[in-house]
Amino acid sequence: MSFHKKCNITENIFLLPIPPYSPGLNPAEKIWQWMKGKIAMKIYDTLADLNQKTLVRIPSPKLLRNLTSKIIFCKFDKENKLRT
Numbered sequence: 863m864s865f866h867k868k869c870n871i872t873e874n875i876f877l878l879p880i881p882p883y884s885p886g887l888n889p890a891e892k893i894w895q896w897m898k899g900k901i902a903m904k905i906y907d908t909l910a911d912l913n914q915k916t917l918v919r920i921p922s923p924k925l926l927r928n929l930t931s932k933i934i935f936c937k938f939d940k941e942n943k944l945r946t
Contacts, residue, residue: 885891900919906912 897916897919901912901916904915906915
């Protein structure tokens with residue numbers, strides 16, 4: 863289901879349809895994947911210990927930009943058809 867039913871778009875901008883569930887196109891999913899890799903398969907004594915270790919591992923703004931900039935953008939022609 864789409865949230866936006868109608869919008870005004872300027873001449874030089876066009877919308878590209880993406881699947882409703884697209885974790886590869888969602889920057890937050892990249893951050894969660896990185897975070898899970900840092901804390902997975904480790905034993906923590908308490909929930910407070912896990913919380914503390916997690917907060918310490920929150921990536922810097924520079925790393926966040928790097929994680930989210932790796933999203934793959936496809937090239938489309940004017941008819942919104944994927945170019946190969």
